[in-house]
Amino acid sequence: MIKLGNLILVLIVLQMHLAYSKTISICHDCDVKSIQKGISMAVDFDTLLIKKGTYKEFNIVIDKPLTLLGQNYPIVDGEDQGEIIRIISDHVTIDGLFLINVGTSYTSDHAAIRVVKSSFFLIQNVVLEKLFFGIYLEKSDHGKVYHNKIIGDAIDEYNSGNGIQLWYSKNIEIDRNIVQGVRDGIYLEFSDNITINNNISSNNLRYGLHFMFSNDDIYTNNTFKNNGAGVAVMFSKRIKMYQNQFLENWGTAAYGMLLKEINDAEISGNTFKENTIGINIEGSNRIRYTNNHFVNNGWAIKVLGACYSNTFEHNNFLYNSFDISYNSKLNDNVFNENYWSDYTGYDLDDNGIGDVPYRPVKLFSYIVNRTPETIILLRSLFMDIIDFSEKVSPVFTPDNLMDARPLMKKI
Amino acid sequence: MFKILKYSFYDLIRSRWSYVYFLFYLLLGFVLLFLNNDLSKAVITLMNIIIILVPLIGTIFGVMYFYNSREFTELLLAQPIKRTSIFLGQYFGVACSLSLSLILGLGIPFALYGLFESNAIFDFSLLLVTGTFLTLIFTAMAFNIAISNENKIMGFGYSVLLWLFMAVIYDGLFLMSLILFEEYPLDNFSLLATMFNPIDLSRTLILLKLDISALLGYTGAVFKKFFGTQLGLFISISMLCLWTLAPIFRLAWKAKRKDF
Numbered sequence: 001m002i003k004l005g006n007l008i009l010v011l012i013v014l015q016m017h018l019a020y021s022k023t024i025s026i027c028h029d030c031d032v033k034s035i036q037k038g039i040s041m042a043v044d045f046d047t048l049l050i051k052k053g054t055y056k057e058f059n060i061v062i063d064k065p066l067t068l069l070g071q072n073y074p075i076v077d078g079e080d081q082g083e084i085i086r087i088i089s090d091h092v093t094i095d096g097l098f099l100i101n102v103g104t105s106y107t108s109d110h111a112a113i114r115v116v117k118s119s120f121f122l123i124q125n126v127v128l129e130k131l132f133f134g135i136y137l138e139k140s141d142h143g144k145v146y147h148n149k150i151i152g153d154a155i156d157e158y159n160s161g162n163g164i165q166l167w168y169s170k171n172i173e174i175d176r177n178i179v180q181g182v183r184d185g186i187y188l189e190f191s192d193n194i195t196i197n198n199n200i201s202s203n204n205l206r207y208g209l210h211f212m213f214s215n216d217d218i219y220t221n222n223t224f225k226n227n228g229a230g231v232a233v234m235f236s237k238r239i240k241m242y243q244n245q246f247l248e249n250w251g252t253a254a255y256g257m258l259l260k261e262i263n264d265a266e267i268s269g270n271t272f273k274e275n276t277i278g279i280n281i282e283g284s285n286r287i288r289y290t291n292n293h294f295v296n297n298g299w300a301i302k303v304l305g306a307c308y309s310n311t312f313e314h315n316n317f318l319y320n321s322f323d324i325s326y327n328s329k330l331n332d333n334v335f336n337e338n339y340w341s342d343y344t345g346y347d348l349d350d351n352g353i354g355d356v357p358y359r360p361v362k363l364f365s366y367i368v369n370r371t372p373e374t375i376i377l378l379r380s381l382f383m384d385i386i387d388f389s390e391k392v393s394p395v396f397t398p399d400n401l402m403d404a405r406p407l408m409k410k411i
Numbered sequence: 412m413f414k415i416l417k418y419s420f421y422d423l424i425r426s427r428w429s430y431v432y433f434l435f436y437l438l439l440g441f442v443l444l445f446l447n448n449d450l451s452k453a454v455i456t457l458m459n460i461i462i463i464l465v466p467l468i469g470t471i472f473g474v475m476y477f478y479n480s481r482e483f484t485e486l487l488l489a490q491p492i493k494r495t496s497i498f499l500g501q502y503f504g505v506a507c508s509l510s511l512s513l514i515l516g517l518g519i520p521f522a523l524y525g526l527f528e529s530n531a532i533f534d535f536s537l538l539l540v541t542g543t544f545l546t547l548i549f550t551a552m553a554f555n556i557a558i559s560n561e562n563k564i565m566g567f568g569y570s571v572l573l574w575l576f577m578a579v580i581y582d583g584l585f586l587m588s589l590i591l592f593e594e595y596p597l598d599n600f601s602l603l604a605t606m607f608n609p610i611d612l613s614r615t616l617i618l619l620k621l622d623i624s625a626l627l628g629y630t631g632a633v634f635k636k637f638f639g640t641q642l643g644l645f646i647s648i649s650m651l652c653l654w655t656l657a658p659i660f661r662l663a664w665k666a667k668r669k670d671f
Contacts, residue, residue, distance in 0.1 A: 252635050276626060298623070298626040321623065321626060367586070367590070370590070370593065371589050371590050371593040371597070373589055373597040373598055373600075373601045373634075374586060374589050374590070374601075375626060375627050375634075376601045376602070376605060376611075376615065376627065376634075377582055377585065377586060377611075378618065378623070378626065378627065379458070379459060379614060379618065380582045380611065380614060381459075381462075381463055381578055381579055381582070382579050382580075382582035382583050382586065383582070383586075385579070
């Protein structure tokens with residue numbers, strides 16, 4: 001009963017807030033002509049309605065819980081002077097702004113929107129162009145970055161910033177954003193419990209999505225296309241990766257996904273298509289790969305070493321130049337019931353599982369690993385002959401590295 | 412020379428061998444396209460076949476033709492005709508007939524399947540160009556072998572060996588030397604080694620134009636420059652021209668000096 005009374009009281013207070021919170025219009029003909037002035041005039045929980053026009057402002061500090069609502073995408077032009085908006089209060093909403101010309105600096109990371117030590121923020125429908133860093137979340141939590149469009153024009157890695165950067169932030173949701181032409185599309189450092197869904201990250205200089213020292217994060221249904229490398233997951237634990245698309249990360253040193261020092265991750269239902277290397281794995285343990293599709297990659301999976309207790313089950317390996325590449329003779333990883341388009345065995349008992357084991361590491365891929373220049377013999381008749389003889393009786397490739405139950409039909 | 416070229420050409424057509432060869436490629440082209448409707452994939456499969464079969468057929472056919480028409484050659488030698496025109500005429504007769512069978516045999520099915528609307532047309536024409544080059548090169552080498560060996564068995568043996576060496580053994584030696592010297596920087600060496608085998612050269616030339624070349628560029632800056640720019644295409648094509656001209660010149664030189 002007391003609890004209910006409390007709730008009602010809270011509701012009443014909130015109602016009063018809403019009733020008293022007023023809307024301040026900002027435009028070139030209004031009383032309030034600049035956003036900064038509007039913020040200083042406003043009281044907690046007010047809404048600033050920013051009307052269409054160009055506002056040449058930078059270093060706007062939002063220090064109280066406000067809603068900044070843009071009408072017909074007003075332009076806030078930072079004139080390359082530095083940061084545009086800094087949020088240092090909880091409960092701030094930014095909606096429908098068009099931010100351009102963030103200043104480039106080699107000493108500080110100027111961002112279009114920076115959230116510092118704040119909670120319960122919402123940044124949505126924002127368009128960023130000509131930026132250095134886009135949305136920078138610093139030691140913040142319980143916020144949402146939703147449906148923004150970040151279009152950079154980065155040329156070199158050393159003087160460009162990241163689209164959405166999280167640093168020591170927790171419990172953030174990043175949903176339906178479009179990020180392109182920056183250094184890293186989305187970058188997470190020391191950030192746990194982050195959800196990243198339905199984003200499209202393309203044409204970025206370095207990575208579409210980049211994890212560093214971030215644990216317990218999940219990303220699903222994202223598309224990573226034509227980046228320097230699709231996704232880099234490094235030094236992180238318990239990351240879940242579901243139903244993402246890794247497309248056309250094609251170039252001389254491009255990956256669909258790069259895993260380095262990753263433990264206990266789950267990679268399921270993803271599509272890796274036309275990447276030079278589908279997944280590059282280094283020092284990663286206890287990862288489950290299930291129901292992924294590897295299509296037309298140069299290397300579907302390249303295992304570089306110190307990878308133990310990984311399982312690959314029910315994946316499709318279709319028309320890759322090399323299915324698996326291994327650089328050691330030791331194997332502790334399990335391949336089971338995958339479909340391999342190169343499999344030539346038969347199924348006499350008709351149970352859908354091939355009677356002859358499949359060996360995914362070709363001798364050629366072993367040789368190329370040892371002496372990379374031998375790749376010039378790709379598709380030569382001699383290579384086909386020695387690959388065949390190695391298939392019949394493996395000498396160089398790890399003899400327990402095989403799929404004992406290859407599927408006859410693709411999943 | 413053109414009279415003799417024309418004569419050799421029609422002679423081959425009359426003997427039906429060019430038809431067989433033509434029909435073989437025609438069938439191959441149709442079957443390939445029937446099995447996978449994707450033009451660019453068919454181009455890759457075709458590459459594997461062309462770089463192995465075209466040299467084999469070129470060599471065997473060249474040697475066979477030379478030995479078979481020996482009596483006619485001797486008859487011609489008795490006439491007041493320049494020796495180089497006799498031999499080069501015969502050579503171009505054979506090479507043209509083989510190339511024409513190849514180009515028409517593969518070109519017709521691909522054209523029917525809508526090559527001209529697809530963007531694989533450049534890859535495909537490159538394939539035909541290298542196929543023609545390989546025919547010219549290996550027929551010329553076969554003529555060289557035949558003119559240097561009176562003994563037919565020896566001639567055939569050498570020509571089969573030539574094909575085997577270029578198609579298989581060379582790559583084996585190449586691979587072994589790469590592994591043996593893996594401590595050293597090998598990119599320039601491996602590119603150079605490709606240049607000395609027309610089959611490898613054609614293979615790289617075709618790979619160069621396919622997406623797969625990014626795989627090759629992965630290795631290092633030298634490969635990246637070679638496979639990533641027009642430089643590779645230019646060097647490969649000029650090397651193929653050299654490979655064609657060298658045996659033709661030797662044939663002409665040898666023909667002038669040979670005692671019949």
